[in-house]
Amino acid sequence: MQTDIISQQGTRQQFDVIVIGSGIAALSYILELTQLNPNLKIALLTKITLVDSNTYYAQGGIAAVFNAEDTVNQHVKDTLQAGDGLCNQQAVNAILEQGRASIEFLQNNGVLFDRSESGELSRGREAGHSERRIYHCGDQTGAFIASALISQIKKQKAVTIFEQYTAINLITNDLQHQPGSVTEVVGLYALANVTGLIHTFLANVVVLATGGAGKVYRYTTNPDVATGDGVAMAYRAGARVGNMEFYQFHPTLLYHPKINNFLISEALRGEGAYLRLANTGERFMQRYAPQAMELATRDIVARAIFSEIEQSDYDFVCLDIRHKDKQFLQQRFPIIYQTLLNLGLDLSKDLIPVVPAAHYLCGGVLTDTSGRTDLARLYAIGEVAFTGLHGANRLASNSLLEGIVMGRNAAQASREWVTKKLQLQNNIQDWKTTSVIDTRRSIQINAHWRGLRGEMSAYAGIIRTEAGLQDLLRLVSLRRNMIEKYYWDHLITRDLIELRNISLVAELIVKSALRRHESRGNHFREDYPQAETQPEVSLARASHLIGDNHYEYEQFYNINLHT
Ligand code: FAD
Ligand code: SIN
DSSP states (O other), X not given: OEEEEEEOEEEEEEEEEEXXXXXXXXXXXXXXXXXXXXXXXXXXXXXXXXXXXXXXXXXXXXXXXXXXXXXXXXXXXXXXHHTTTOOOHHHHHHHHTTHHHHHHHHHHTTOOOOBOTTSOBOOBOOTTOSSOOEEOSTTOHHHHHHHHHHHHHTTOTTEEEEETEEEEEEEESXXXXXXXXXXXXXXXXXXXXXXXXEEEEEEEEEEEOOOOOGGGSSSBSSOTTOSOHHHHHHHHTXXXXXXXXXEEEEEEEEOBTTBSSOBOOTHHHHTTOEEEOTXXXXXXXXXXXXXXXXXXOXXXXXXXXXXXXXXXXXXXXXXXXXXXXXXXXXXXXXXXXXXXXXXXXXXXXXXXXXXXXXXXXXXXXXXXXXXXXXSBTEEEOGGGEEOSSSTTSOOTTHHHHHHHHHHHHHHHHTHHHHTSOOOOSSOOOOOXXXXXXXXXXXXXXXXXXXXXXXXXXXXXXXXXXXHHHHHHHHHHHHHHHXXXXXXXXXXXXXXXXXXXXXXXXXXXXXHHXXXXXXXXXXXXXXXXXXXXXXXXXXXXXXXXXXXXXXXXXXXXXXXXXXX
């Protein structure tokens, strides 16, 4: 049943720089830029509140070489090994060599890392690291970092903060795109979640710092904001995205009916926790990684758990750290300890039920390590970006580091544009579509969310096959067409924006997974269990754009890393 027709047209505002997101990448970018140029007019838009981000939930810590016994070379080696042949070594070197500077940047902005009794910074261990090099604040590293950086940002007069604003689409300067022409991003449309108005924001530079897309799968460690909006917006505007098939699954999400996205940090395995079968109690990792066991890289551990669950009558396996001292566990993992206790589980006495869950998008918008994209004036930083640091599988705790390094590098790099005024070639329209409120939509949208996420988990999860991916492509494409129609005909809400984006991200993952006829890192094809000898990255681009981010066809291609 259809009811009122309403206009969502809002106001127009202009800034020097607009940053979308409030995670570690966005915050680092702004703090660096305001140091370099305190007179800029900067807008920060974020979907809910400043602390709603993956960053806030980071537990384990930040990987960096800060200790004389460790070397950047060794950190590089571990990262390349985890990345399973698909890392861009230049990006790896460029990012990891800024480990020390990044820890100092956080300390200078008020982050207090844990210290040992002798006063040294404490160093945790996580899977795939040959050294203890994870700097942490208990098991709440992200919350400490986010809080410290946010309080610095709030002191910056140049920054206007827009909470509860959802960016919808990028505005480009050349709406009649021709293949090969350089498109310029000049702003974006954003929904004010509370009023329902859609505002026009113009800026000399737009920075996407929108994080990952864990919500594309049924089980995820990510909070609700992680819906791949930045990838979808950049793709629709004509930027290339890459390696979308490499979604990293974290091995140990808590499996409990009362909490659905609580992570049990890998740092527990770093401190000696075992994985055991739920029925027999057997430690099973020796059958999958006899050397590294529970500290094998995440792709291996997650796949092992998935296989064991598939063969058993249980929907979970168990994490066991009962052999560690209770006081140590309470001090080292205070939030995990207390959260479990509230659920009736004592980490020092009980086995903890866990399952693998979608955690980190290793691909994303193609950028260099300073966040430059294919489009002029558009930067992408942090988890939304695909620099090549992570290859086919991210080494634990490298992403907070990447967020800081990219944020700070992009602040330097974007100085080329921040004061260069826009020369608008087209008359940029404010949001003018009138929309119909359709009272059926909220339940339809929920059905799409549930359906899409369930299908992605079943067919494009930890183990994939051609037949399954082909079936999935039909399902996802059908849903995507229906969702696009809702988007153009009806009232725009945050839920609809997110669903539209996640369905596009899902399609990109499936199409990329279908093209990759090998198994590597996070992408395991039962029908192609070996890795190809010549590793290729996969890229996708929407071309022949025909205005307002509609595109006529897509190109998908794989390129050799060394060409
Ligand atoms: P995020 O921190 O995710 O921020 C994205 C921001 O963009 C959010 O503010 C969001 O609201 C906003 N946004 C998104 N779309 C829109 C839109 N359309 N309009 C407006 N705003 C929008 N990594 C580590 O290195 N170490 C760890 O210990 C670690 N632990 C983790 C634990 C958990 C539970 C999770 C989920 C992740 C963990 N990670 C860890 C990964 C790491 O936290 C993220 O990769 C990193 O924080 C991403 O930072 P970011 O700034 O790119 O994005
Ligand atoms: C964790 O604490 O297990 C998460 C670390 C990460 O994702 O880098």
